[in-house]
Amino acid sequence: MRGGLLAFAFLLGLAAPAIAAETPKSGGILTYMIPADGGPSLDGHKETTYAVLHATAPFYSTLIRVNPDNPSSTTDFVCDLCTSMPGPTDNGLTYVFKIRQDVKFHDGTKLTAQDVAASWQRIVFPPPGITSARRTNFLMVDKIEAPDDATVIFRLKFPTLSFVPALANPWSFIYSRALLEKDPHYFERNIMGSGPFKFDKFDIGQSMTGVRNPDYYFKGQPYLDGFRAIFAPKQQTRVDAIRADRAAMEFRGESPTARDQLIKELGDKVTVQESDWNCGNVLTPNHTRKPFDDPRVRRALYLAIDQWNGAKALSKIAVVRTVGGIVFPGSPLAATRDELTQIPGYGTDIEKSRAEARRLLKEAGAEGLSFEMLNRNVDQPYVIVGTWLVDEFRKIGVNVTQKIVPTGPWLEAMRAGEFTVTLEANCQDVVNPIADTGRYLPHKIYSENFAYHDDPKQVELYDQMVRETDPAKARLAMRAYEKQVLEIGAHQQPVTWWYRILPIRSYVKGWKITSSHYLNQNLANIWLDK
Amino acid sequence: MYQYILKRVLLTIPTLVGAAALVFLLMRLIPGDICLIRLGGGGSSFDPKALAACHAEIGVDRPIVVQFLEFIWGAARLDFGTSMWSGKPFITEIAARLPVSLEIAIMATVVAVAIAIPLGTISALKQNSWLDVAVRVFAIGGIATPSFWIGIVSILLVLDITNLVWGHPWMPPIDYVPLWKDPLANLSMVILPAVTVGYRYAAVSMRMTRSAMIEVMKEDYIRTARAKGLINKLIINRHALKNALLPIVTLIGIEFAFLIGGLVVTEQVFNLNGVGRLFVQAVQNQDYTLTQALVMLTVAVFVFTNLAVDLLYAWLDPRIRFN
Numbered sequence: 001m002r003g004g005l006l007a008f009a010f011l012l013g014l015a016a017p018a019i020a021a022e023t024p025k026s027g028g029i030l031t032y033m034i035p036a037d038g039g040p041s042l043d044g045h046k047e048t049t050y051a052v053l054h055a056t057a058p059f060y061s062t063l064i065r066v067n068p069d070n071p072s073s074t075t076d077f078v079c080d081l082c083t084s085m086p087g088p089t090d091n092g093l094t095y096v097f098k099i100r101q102d103v104k105f106h107d108g109t110k111l112t113a114q115d116v117a118a119s120w121q122r123i124v125f126p127p128p129g130i131t132s133a134r135r136t137n138f139l140m141v142d143k144i145e146a147p148d149d150a151t152v153i154f155r156l157k158f159p160t161l162s163f164v165p166a167l168a169n170p171w172s173f174i175y176s177r178a179l180l181e182k183d184p185h186y187f188e189r190n191i192m193g194s195g196p197f198k199f200d201k202f203d204i205g206q207s208m209t210g211v212r213n214p215d216y217y218f219k220g221q222p223y224l225d226g227f228r229a230i231f232a233p234k235q236q237t238r239v240d241a242i243r244a245d246r247a248a249m250e251f252r253g254e255s256p257t258a259r260d261q262l263i264k265e266l267g268d269k270v271t272v273q274e275s276d277w278n279c280g281n282v283l284t285p286n287h288t289r290k291p292f293d294d295p296r297v298r299r300a301l302y303l304a305i306d307q308w309n310g311a312k313a314l315s316k317i318a319v320v321r322t323v324g325g326i327v328f329p330g331s332p333l334a335a336t337r338d339e340l341t342q343i344p345g346y347g348t349d350i351e352k353s354r355a356e357a358r359r360l361l362k363e364a365g366a367e368g369l370s371f372e373m374l375n376r377n378v379d380q381p382y383v384i385v386g387t388w389l390v391d392e393f394r395k396i397g398v399n400v401t402q403k404i405v406p407t408g409p410w411l412e413a414m415r416a417g418e419f420t421v422t423l424e425a426n427c428q429d430v431v432n433p434i435a436d437t438g439r440y441l442p443h444k445i446y447s448e449n450f451a452y453h454d455d456p457k458q459v460e461l462y463d464q465m466v467r468e469t470d471p472a473k474a475r476l477a478m479r480a481y482e483k484q485v486l487e488i489g490a491h492q493q494p495v496t497w498w499y500r501i502l503p504i505r506s507y508v509k510g511w512k513i514t515s516s517h518y519l520n521q522n523l524a525n526i527w528l529d530k
Numbered sequence: 531m532y533q534y535i536l537k538r539v540l541l542t543i544p545t546l547v548g549a550a551a552l553v554f555l556l557m558r559l560i561p562g563d564i565c566l567i568r569l570g571g572g573g574s575s576f577d578p579k580a581l582a583a584c585h586a587e588i589g590v591d592r593p594i595v596v597q598f599l600e601f602i603w604g605a606a607r608l609d610f611g612t613s614m615w616s617g618k619p620f621i622t623e624i625a626a627r628l629p630v631s632l633e634i635a636i637m638a639t640v641v642a643v644a645i646a647i648p649l650g651t652i653s654a655l656k657q658n659s660w661l662d663v664a665v666r667v668f669a670i671g672g673i674a675t676p677s678f679w680i681g682i683v684s685i686l687l688v689l690d691i692t693n694l695v696w697g698h699p700w701m702p703p704i705d706y707v708p709l710w711k712d713p714l715a716n717l718s719m720v721i722l723p724a725v726t727v728g729y730r731y732a733a734v735s736m737r738m739t740r741s742a743m744i745e746v747m748k749e750d751y752i753r754t755a756r757a758k759g760l761i762n763k764l765i766i767n768r769h770a771l772k773n774a775l776l777p778i779v780t781l782i783g784i785e786f787a788f789l790i791g792g793l794v795v796t797e798q799v800f801n802l803n804g805v806g807r808l809f810v811q812a813v814q815n816q817d818y819t820l821t822q823a824l825v826m827l828t829v830a831v832f833v834f835t836n837l838a839v840d841l842l843y844a845w846l847d848p849r850i851r852f853n
Contacts, residue, residue, distance in 0.1 A: 408814075
């Protein structure tokens with residue numbers, strides 16, 4: 001008995017420091033870096049760069065969000081301003097949200113359902129002169145109503161599984177209706193939210209600082225007294241700054257070499273959080289250019305790529321790691337490894353695939369093919385992945401040169417169709433497979449698809465999937481759609497999903513990595529163990 | 531004299547208009563546009579209607595002639611508009627960056643002059659001695675080594691040395707603090723870039739000082755001064771150096787003007803939010819108005835620095851008359 005008590009006491013002794021270490025402590029200022037030059041305006045509804053989100057998200061509330069305590073889940077959404085997550089009613093056409101009544105904006109005014117509705121109206125139905133970057137994510141929304149100060153109702157045109165994930169979009173800041181009515185552009189230049197931190201100072205192109213909001217509605221949070229976000233576009237500056245503790249972390253993602261260097265230099269003073277990243281590269285041949293109008297030639301290119309071994313090797317030097325289809329690999333709607341290996345281009349016997357590729361090229365009369373591949377002048381991972389692809393194509397006798405250009409000309413060339421094959425980016429925030437895979441739709445449906453193909457069957461399959469509300473059936477519908485995109489049509493080919501690596505000073509606690517650098521950025525749950 | 535200054539100031543007008551027209555056209559020759567970068571740069575989906583709304587909002591959907599005339603009319607009133615990227619007035623954008631660049635430029639100039647003139651003079655006076663060879667090697671090193679490389683190495687050295695001495699690495703702050711707010715933090719941040727840039731700047735000036743001094747020391751009036759029995763210190767300071775300074779002053783003027791907007795890489799290496807970095811951002815983002823305004827600023831800085839240098843000539847060499 002005594003021995004048992006001693007053993008219990010010993011175990012308790014071991015466990016106690018661990019429990020104590022995980023009890024959040026209040027105080028301190030978190031200094032982190034934003035790996036970009038200063039962003040454009042401060043309006044989350046309008047902008048798309050993380051440079052804006054990482055600087056402004058701590059000031060704002062959203063209606064719902066990805067669960068900050070379980071952010072790696074692709075299906076766990078929780079309330080931020082609502083009181084409980086509603087289920088759909090009216091055959092999936094209506095969602096009624098009850099709004100918290102204890103929320104105040106930083107200027108002291110009460111936040112009501114009217115503010116929530118006004119903000120969402122601006123996102124979904126932007127008035128003339130207002131830019132809403134993600135309006136197309138909400139094509140299913142018919143009406144947004146606020147019948148009283150505590151209720152917001154979303155009425156949909158058709159039921160869909162993609163609505164709730166779309167609603168958790170981290171850019172959907174809730175603004176004050178009064179300020180919006182006074183000046184619809186107010187939030188482009190000013191910050192006034194209801195989030196865990198109040199605006200303190202913005203030094204253009206240099207830093208953003210926030211201080212603790214004592215009236216934050218999640219009692220006890222935020223733990224930090226404030227934060228300071230410093231724009232630091234160069235990787236070496238960020239590595240040096242973490243090393244010298246000028247900053248504790250950044251929230252986008254560093255390269256494997258930066259991670260290894262910091263672990264070597266700092267040992268246990270740095271911890272590393274890693275996750276699959278809801279970003280990837282997509283190889284897109286221009287179907288209007290010969291010989292890429294021939295699916296055999298496109299398929300031959302995809303068959304030349306050794307996805308499984310390539311991803312493994314590239315992960316040592318680039319921010320890529322996971323092989324996947326058109327859906328983010330961490331999602332329940334994603335293809336499993338077994339399902340993927342059934343699709344041409346994902347075979348595990350690369351020699352067999354390449355023999356088939358050579359056969360297809362010969363059959364199509366495209367032996368000795370040469371072309372120019374358009375790419376973006378961003379090393380991580382575009383240029384690295386592009387260089388690897390050039391070498392993969394060489395193995396089936398295809399000679400490729402890379403045309404590496406800055407972002408503007410890269411986007412312009414794709415939009416103008418002035419390229420033969422391009423390496424595109426596919427970067428999303430909340431994992432919303434049905435919405436996210438809309439980018440593979442033909443150009444006439446989805447204007448930012450640059451394969452310039454047409455495929456009525458693909459459109460039909462997508463329409464069926466969008467309207468499917470049973471998750472199991474939606475998964476089957478996704479397989480059919482994926483097969484159409486990758487195998488039957490051979491329209492485009494995802495290559496290596498990215499991998500997010502975050503070296504963080506070990507004293508930073510409470511924050512968990514997510515599948516997107518756009519998520520979990522309000523900093524309310526971060527605390528410093530100093 | 532005043533007539534000369536007025537003439538020079540008036541001459542800046544066609545220079546500025548020419549530069550404005552050139553940069554206006556060149557910017558529009560680059561494929562892509564700011565709205566595409568703004569909405570599609572992150573790789574996420576965006577609404578095509580948002581692209582049209584963005585074009586309309588910043589006015590790039592209007593005819594190019596209208597845009598050009600508006601720009602020239604604004605420039606004539608010293609109104610360079612607002613940045614298409616941030617939506618902030620040019621004056622706000624530049625006010626946030628100019629103090630950083632100006633401080634680095636001034637400090638680098640001080641470092642350069644403090645090194646270049648004494649060493650260049652000694653090198654000339656001790657021509658072909660071991661001291662001259664050492665100074666020339668030092669100067670060639672400065673010219674041959676890129677400033678940004680010296681910057682990167684200097685940061686790593688500071689990190690490693692402090693780690694060795696104190697047991698934890700230290701580096702200067704990565705966010706700029708004005709001199710008047712925290713002089714110590716400010717100086718710790720700007721000293722490395724100033725020395726890094728100043729070294730290259732000093733190397734060029736040192737070579738110029740040496741060659742100018744060698745030339746001057748061969749002049750008749752130096753021989754006359756020696757024949758009169760003047761002490762060497764007086765000959766060098768009053769007669770040789772003052773006359774040798776003319777080309778050096780020109781060089782220092784040009785270099786100083788360059789530093790205001792040209793520290794592109796050094797500002798990146800030290801994470802300084804200066805005019806050079808802003809320039810790169812503006813071009814990368816295809817922010818037409820901001821790039822145009824920055825070019826105007828750079829041209830103006832060059833023009834007025836050259837004017838100041840010309841006026842300094844008269845003080846250095848009273849034989850020079852501007853009429």
